[in-house]
Amino acid sequence: MIDLAAHPVAPPPPGLDLTPERVAHYNRPGPRYTSYPPIPFWSEKIGEEDYREALGRARAAPDEAVALYVHLPFCAERCAYCGCNATVTNRASVVDDYLDRVEAEIGAVVETLGRGRRALELHLGGGTPNFLTQGQMERLLGCLEGAFSLGPEVDRSLEIDPRIATPAQVRAFRTLGFTRISLGVQDMDPRVQEAIGRIQPESLTREIFQAAREAGFPSVNLDLVYGLPYQTPEVFQRTLDAVVELRPDRLSCFSYAHLPHLRPNQKQVDARGLPASAWEKFSLFRQAVEQFTSAGWSWIGMDHFALESDSLARALRERRLHRNFMGYVEQAAPHLVAFGCSAIGEVGGMQVQSNPKLGAWQRTLDAGRLPVIRGHHLTPEDLRRREAIHHLLSNLELPLSLLDAVPGAGGSDLPALDRARKALEAHAEHGLLRRHDNRFEVTELGRWFVRNLCMELDAYLPVTLPAGSSGGPRFSMTV
Ligand code: SF4
Structure with missing residues (x-):
């Protein structure tokens, strides 16, 4: 698992305007978060x-x-x-x-x-x-x-x-x-x-x-x-x-x-x-x-x-x-529950994808088997991070409770997401988030870079994603 603390947030250009420099600063590869972790x-x-x-x-x-x-x-x-x-x-x-x-x-x-x-x-x-x-x-x-x-x-x-x-x-x-x-x-x-x-x-x-x-x-x-x-x-x-x-x-x-x-x-x-x-x-x-x-x-x-x-x-x-x-x-x-070649689903705590090659997908079914080609068992930590990412992305706020430790999750305590919290605090200092007592709120400036904020909650980054996965080598929402 990647340690987010090893990747401190570099300060963006000064000011709060949308400038070419600021867009270039946040223009980093990143997933679209239709799934977490992403398919790669x-x-x-x-x-x-x-x-x-x-x-x-x-x-x-x-x-x-x-x-x-x-x-x-x-x-x-x-x-x-x-x-x-x-x-x-x-x-x-x-x-x-x-x-x-x-x-x-x-x-x-x-x-x-x-x-x-x-x-x-x-x-x-x-x-x-x-x-x-x-x-x-x-x-x-x-x-x-x-x-x-x-x-x-x-x-x-x-x-x-x-x-x-x-x-x-x-x-x-x-x-x-x-x-x-x-x-x-x-x-x-x-x-x-x-x-x-x-x-x-x-x-x-x-x-x-x-x-x-x-x-x-x-x-x-x-x-x-x-x-x-x-x-x-x-x-x-x-x-x-x-x-x-x-x-x-x-x-x-x-x-x-x-x-x-x-x-x-x-x-x-x-x-x-x-x-x-x-x-x-x-x-x-x-x-x-x-x-x-x-x-x-x-x-x-x-x-x-x-x-x-x-x-x-x-x-x-x-x-x-x-x-x-x-x-x-x-x-x-x-x-x-998803059907058809290349289809992606999630059932019983597991994400799965069917074979994207039409011929292979058909032959597997003809042999009486289900054409699953890859998947991921969601851990309690995955579920917590996904909830935080999806809440931030969809509702433009993050309740701080989603960064807290969870007692007894999966048989042992799920640790607090302290490193993600520190990274988000840094983004608050740079104007992308507003800190309230119980939540972070995405600011008007942060709205343009919400994907970058979500990436701070992602334990699988910043491993370099394979080029072309989840939509291309430049994943930033803006470009
Ligand atoms: S963009 Fe064109 S080729 Fe691609 S799925 Fe749509 S209709 Fe088909």
């Missing part, structure tokens, strides 16, 4: 047997609800900028074959976990979930509904690619009980779209967005990316204006990580127009934050936004936001 620190010694044991532990607590995730990796074409686990195909039969295995995986998990477990939410991610035909989607939902208790109150969400969506398909998703739909947009400017290999006319985005509104989706979301080629402040402003006019309930605005040596498809990106400096890239993000927060959205976590009337924004005001593999949530289920 999980062990490949964890496999199927461990997962079955974890499912068995969860079976012993049948009242505990689950969140469900299904990864659907298929896309009609590969976008040049994409960093996702995606498989390009034009054959519907490939999806049928995949669903055969997802059904087998669901069956094998439920055999150990128990049938009919209450679900709080279901999310379909990709790839492109709307690559499935209506019949394939009905088949998948039918299988999930047969295995879990998925009542009408369950929050059902999916990501879609507007380029292959139709208004009729969007209406059908609503009829199938989906309540939340996220449209991939990235940027609306044609030159930016050409540079990243994803042509998506603004009129098409508007048509599908409008169809989702008319279909009665309670929540319609958009995904943007900043730091793309030729995305100058003027160009980005046009996208931001269009998004404000559409008024999605939630937004994400992710940083583009250009890593062609790790993601060969990115060699197709026209890199000549990429931001020339960390400050230029940061300024694009700042532009988005200022635009959205002044137009009625709350800034959630690192790079999400929710309309002030949205339940996520209410949860932030009431300091009860949580974070999990799927993003920010109001109510965290004790278990996240």
Whole structure:
């Protein structure tokens, strides 16, 4: 385990302004903290047997609800900028074959976990979930509904690619009980779209967005990316204006990580127009934050936004936001059961990932085994640090009680996180935190560098993360 005291906090540039020097100072590699510890620190010694044991532990607590995730990796074409686990195909039969295995995986998990477990939410991610035909989607939902208790109150969400969506398909998703739909947009400017290999006319985005509104989706979301080629402040402003006019309930605005040596498809990106400096890239993000927060959205976590009337924004005001593999949530289920190749879940105190290689994932299931490729047993210390990291990241405060010792945790006392506390005290002196009697509060300046604050609570850093893991060699929220 890494000793944080061995890595004292270097003083930042004087003053409290957002300057190029300050952004450069905090621009350090770091995780996005969808999981803790981050996936690069999980062990490949964890496999199927461990997962079955974890499912068995969860079976012993049948009242505990689950969140469900299904990864659907298929896309009609590969976008040049994409960093996702995606498989390009034009054959519907490939999806049928995949669903055969997802059904087998669901069956094998439920055999150990128990049938009919209450679900709080279901999310379909990709790839492109709307690559499935209506019949394939009905088949998948039918299988999930047969295995879990998925009542009408369950929050059902999916990501879609507007380029292959139709208004009729969007209406059908609503009829199938989906309540939340996220449209991939990235940027609306044609030159930016050409540079990243994803042509998506603004009129098409508007048509599908409008169809989702008319279909009665309670929540319609958009995904943007900043730091793309030729995305100058003027160009980005046009996208931001269009998004404000559409008024999605939630937004994400992710940083583009250009890593062609790790993601060969990115060699197709026209890199000549990429931001020339960390400050230029940061300024694009700042532009988005200022635009959205002044137009009625709350800034959630690192790079999400929710309309002030949205339940996520209410949860932030009431300091009860949580974070999990799927993003920010109001109510965290004790278990996240995930299906599909590369899917990430957490059950019975263990985090697991399925094999990301489609062929290997299929062959393992065909052999009657669960395709777990790596995982991590969460220790009492992991759980405490994760709670502190997620509370700080989601609710922008840290109760000091989360840094205290825990008597009797795991059979012996869990020590206080004194070194993390000292590091956070130093950040308070440098203006990123405000110290109250019983908590730290993130300041307006610290808001931009909340990931750096979370990193002080991380016992697995500052080991150098493998380049490209969790989103690229520069992990700072700002650039
Ligand atoms: S960006 Fe989305 S649609 Fe494009 S290849 Fe990646 S997963 Fe598929």
